[in-house]
Amino acid sequence: MPRYLITSALPYINGIKHIGNLAGALLPADIYARFLRGEGEEVLFICATDDHGTPAEIGAKEEGLSTKDYCRLWHERQQEVYRRFGLSFDFFGETSAPQNHELTRHFYRKLAARGYIEEKVIEQVYSVEDGRFLPDRYIIGTCPQCGYEAALGDQCEKCTALLDPKDLIGPRSLLSGTADLEWRPTKHLFLKLDKLADEVRAWVDAHREEWPRLVSSIAYKWLAEGLKERCITRDLSWGVPVPLLEYEGKVFYVWFDAPIGYISATRQWSDLDPERRDWRRWWYAADDVRYVQFMAKDNVPFHTIFFPAMIIGTGEPWTKASYIKGFSWLTYYGGKFSTSRKRGIFLDQAISLFPADYWRYFLTAQAPEADDSDFTWELFASVVNRDLANNFGNYVQRTLKLTQKYFGLTVPGGGELGPAEQRLENDCRELCTEYRTHLRQLEYRKAAYALQRLWSRGNLYLEERAPWSLVKSDREAAASVLRTAINLIRLFAAAAAPIIPFTAETVFRHLHLSAEERTAIDATRINLNYLKPGHGFEIPPPLFRRIEAEEVERLTAAYAGDR
Secondary structure (H helix, E strand, O other): OOEEEEEEOOOEOOOOOEHHHHHHHHHHHHHHHHHHHHOOOOEEEEEEEEOOOHHHHHHHHHHOOOHHHHHHHHHHHHHHHHHHOOOOOOEEEEOOOHHHHHHHHHHHHHHHHOOOEEEEEEEEEEEOOOOEEOOHHHEEEEOOOOOOOOEEOOEOOOOOOEOOHHHOEEEEEOOOOOOOEEEEEEEEEEEOHHHHHHHHHHHHHHHOOOOOHHHHHHHHHHHHHOOOOEEOEEOOOOOOEOOOHHHOOOEEOHHHHOOHHHHHHHHHHHHOOOOOOOOHHHHEOOOOEEEEEEEEHHHHHHHHHHHHHHHHHHOOOEOOOOEEEEEOOEEEOOEOOEOOOOEOOEHHHHHHHOOHHHHHHHHHHOOOOOOOEEEOHHHHHHHHHHHHHHHHHHHHHHHHHHHHHHHOOEOOOOOOOOHHHHHHHHHHHHHHHHHHHHHHOOOHHHHHHHHHHHHHHHHHHHHHHOHHHHHHHOHHHHHHHHHHHHHHHHHHHHHHOOOOHHHHHHHHHHOOOOHHHHOOOOHHHOOOOOOOOOOEOOOOOOOOOOOOHHHHHHHHHHOOOOO
């Protein structure tokens, strides 16, 4: 049996992320981890803040803090927001931690010893006004390939093209906005990606049939363009210092140390309880580990090419990804989320507007998997009202209130299950099998659709059997219907728990279920007679509220920003 290592792309430290970051990495990774734990699998779910690079330095400068204090502050703030969204990390680390510094230097030394690092004198952008060399990400301009006007000097986030600052049209300093830039000679270290191209291609080829098309197409696009040596050092003060005397004042490129952060965060977790935890068991010669990565499409090149090349280049048996789940963008009314223009929904705002499970379900049902998905408040309200309030929430309230009205706050007795219940059980078994298969295969939209159909089957059963009418002529038959309907609530909550865990917990608590009775239910364990007559329950408050048109209008206006 494999053990499952799950990582989400590391969120940059600079502030609270928007709901697209949740949809495109953090949430699907959490759902998968929760699902596998419910299936009895051994799971380790790791994430961390990406502390180094230009976003941290710029953010610290704007807030009048040291970069270290800035990172500590925003790490804690991000961690708290993720907790409120129910992200069940086993550990949420920091790439600025000593463990990451040590492992990054280890990777560098191994790569250097095996001939994959070379020193070159290059010309680099120097800002006369800022009085310093500018790393690639401190330079902004127009992408020569797609025309995006806010491309950075190392990559265009719109078309994912790798860039050099010289490629940019109209380059200027991100610090001061000045265009008074000069090219001056400076010494840097390079990773010889070209020397590792054949081995990287072989690794990509080995996963070609399994990976999503989005991921494999990006990897092959990079390979087709030819891998070139890549500069792995920067003229910055914040980062992992290069362990060479002549490189004082230089640090490793953030994309050199950031992916090592997956390993170092696991080591942070291990170091908290070294007698019972061993990070090497997951990362070094760990042949029984299935490693699944989650990320948005702009991160795919670094995880399919750059990080695997680093691992291969060390010659050591580090764990490489078994499967990479890449996501497209979540847009906001057809455009990008923007912090500066106050356009879109950010996680601290989202959680203050609606409970986490509203967002978790919506972002699963509308996951930007093969193509971009667009967020609108109209669509959000429609999905919440239809699937959560009217379907699942309404079913729970109707069933328990009807039972209370006719039989009190205990599961009623009644006779044996009949043909209608047998059909119901068979349908639930098929839908649960479909749902579990989609989650195993990381097909989130399909999983949400199967779950919605499972809930709808329960409502159809209530409508067909109509216990409110049946009780007038056959009280025992009505009791049997409601007993079955209450058992369906347990099934629905257990199935939904990976996606809407807070709601599932509320249902479990009001059904007076023990921890052992809350486990995920597969097709072989569906039992519509599980809760026996006399089992007590309480009626929860409404699980979800409807979002009315007036509220949609208000929210649309409030979060439109400068369009």
